Amino acid sequence: MNGPEGDLIDIRYDWNKVEIPSSLKEFEKRWATRNNPLDYSGVWRFRELLPFAPEDQIVTIGEGQTRLQQNDGVAKYAGINPGNLFLQYEGMNPSGSFKDNGMTAASTHAKMVGAKVTACASTGNTSASLAIYGGTTGLFNVVVFVGSGKIAYGKLSQALDYGAATLQIEGDFDDALMQVRRVCDEAGIYLCNSVNPFRLEGQKSIMYRVLEGLNWEVPDWIVVPGGNLGNSSAFGKAFIELKELGLIDRMPRLAIINASGASTLSKLYNEHGLSWNDGEPDLKLVADYFQKMDEEDGRACTIASAIEINRPVNLLKSLRTLDACDGVVRDVSDELILDAKAQVGRFGFGCEPASGASVAGAKLLREQGIIAPSDRVACILTGHQLKDPNATVAYHSGNHQALDRTGPVEPHFGNAPISVANDFSAIMDVINNLPSL
Numbered sequence: 001m002n003g004p005e006g007d008l009i010d011i012r013y014d015w016n017k018v019e020i021p022s023s024l025k026e027f028e029k030r031w032a033t034r035n036n037p038l039d040y041s042g043v044w045r046f047r048e049l050l051p052f053a054p055e056d057q058i059v060t061i062g063e064g065q066t067r068l069q070q071n072d073g074v075a076k077y078a079g080i081n082p083g084n085l086f087l088q089y090e091g092m093n094p095s096g097s098f099k100d101n102g103m104t105a106a107s108t109h110a111k112m113v114g115a116k117v118t119a120c121a122s123t124g125n126t127s128a129s130l131a132i133y134g135g136t137t138g139l140f141n142v143v144v145f146v147g148s149g150k151i152a153y154g155k156l157s158q159a160l161d162y163g164a165a166t167l168q169i170e171g172d173f174d175d176a177l178m179q180v181r182r183v184c185d186e187a188g189i190y191l192c193n194s195v196n197p198f199r200l201e202g203q204k205s206i207m208y209r210v211l212e213g214l215n216w217e218v219p220d221w222i223v224v225p226g227g228n229l230g231n232s233s234a235f236g237k238a239f240i241e242l243k244e245l246g247l248i249d250r251m252p253r254l255a256i257i258n259a260s261g262a263s264t265l266s267k268l269y270n271e272h273g274l275s276w277n278d279g280e281p282d283l284k285l286v287a288d289y290f291q292k293m294d295e296e297d298g299r300a301c302t303i304a305s306a307i308e309i310n311r312p313v314n315l316l317k318s319l320r321t322l323d324a325c326d327g328v329v330r331d332v333s334d335e336l337i338l339d340a341k342a343q344v345g346r347f348g349f350g351c352e353p354a355s356g357a358s359v360a361g362a363k364l365l366r367e368q369g370i371i372a373p374s375d376r377v378a379c380i381l382t383g384h385q386l387k388d389p390n391a392t393v394a395y396h397s398g399n400h401q402a403l404d405r406t407g408p409v410e411p412h413f414g415n416a417p418i419s420v421a422n423d424f425s426a427i428m429d430v431i432n433n434l435p436s437l
């Protein structure tokens with residue numbers, strides 16, 4: 001499997017040296033041996049599919065206890081037939097986002113190479129995840145770089161609570177990432193951003209669990225929010241490998257959903273014709289695009305802070321996914337993202353704004369006739385509902401100052417709190433007039 005010249009490192013295995021189960025169903029045997037932490041982990045119970053670490057080096061804190069949930073309320077909203085829409089709820093991870101799937105793998109590799117300090121730049125969830133792995137295992141000291149004023153409070157509070165040294169850089173995520181890469185080079189610190197290819201190995205397991213939730217059948221569509229594009233890159237790699245190993249018989253299609261205010265991939269792919277091109281994507285096109293963006297000081301802007309990224313580091317790897325999975329890319333407005341998030345909250349477990357992009361994207365692709373009502377669609381809910389309570393409360397109470405970052409946002413499913421005097425009859429008046437009673 002080739003990575004394009006000059007791009008990030010890609011992990012490859014000599015599969016002849018690995019004992020691969022003859023079918024994915026074999027992995028179910030590990031449900032019976034859950035007292036072994038490696039069989040309990042939703043990542044490492046698939047360890048033959050990411051065989052880079054000796055078992056005694058694996059760092060796990062019980063990540064990946066997530067399941068695929070069928071959801072007809074959200075299906076109706078997205079225009080998909082009952083029974084066909086599924087939510088992969090990654091908010092149930094120890095730090096509340098899918099990032100733990102990758103961080104268990106990066107932490108394992110850090111341990112293998114004897115790292116004592118690990119670092120990352122983050123829009124929030126990467127830092128929360130790295131911090132929890134440092135805190136619970138005691139293996140590393142953790143330094144996280146965040147853009148100032150950009151991080152959702154739930155996430156910042158985690159990094160602080162788990163004891164990470166937290167640097168608030170005067171700038172945004174793209175600035176913080178550039179700095180942390182230099183710092184790690186200079187100071188010999190182990191870098192845990194998704195430039196780290198081991199993270200992507202762990203994130204492949206999200207797709208294994210989606211397949212597991214469908215009794216090992218391949219869905220028609222995977223829909224995933226796109227920020228730094230680590231997840232989408234990992235998902236494509238997972239399916240390419242499974243197909244090569246003969247463990248699946250067909251590829252799903254895959255949709256990557258940007259926020260309209262952070263739509264580098266969507267623009268390059270849909271408007272500038274960037275493609276994988278057999279492993280030789282047009283690097284000049286990309287360089288010119290970024291140069292123009294810099295000249296215009298183009299900054300990412302969306303309420304979905306986890307995908308507020310203009311320079312996705314896994315851009316080229318994501319093109320491989322799009323090529324392998326007959327993929328599409330869309331960008332959706334903050335309004336659509338927040339409405340979709342509210343529908344997930346109303347019918348599902350809830351999620352943070354960035355995760356809402358997957359449901360918003362599924363709805364859009366359904367309206368465009370690209371997803372059929374009869375397609376089976378798995379939307380990835382990347383982060384927990386409680387990560388960004390400010391955005392949720394702003395939406396429900398119609399706080400336009402907080403909501404209108406890229407244009408006016410009209411909440412269509414708002415559920416504003418009702419102010420009432422501390423007075424029994426006034427309260428009963430309200431109760432008697434509640435439309436829902």
Ligand SMILES: *Cc1c(COP(=O)(O)O)cnc(C)c1O
Pocket residue numbers: 097098099125126194225226227228229230231232306307352354355382383384
């Ligand atoms: C990191 C993150 C994303 C973006 O994922 P990428 O792999 O960077 O594309 C989306 N949603 C949430 C909640 C995240 O934490």
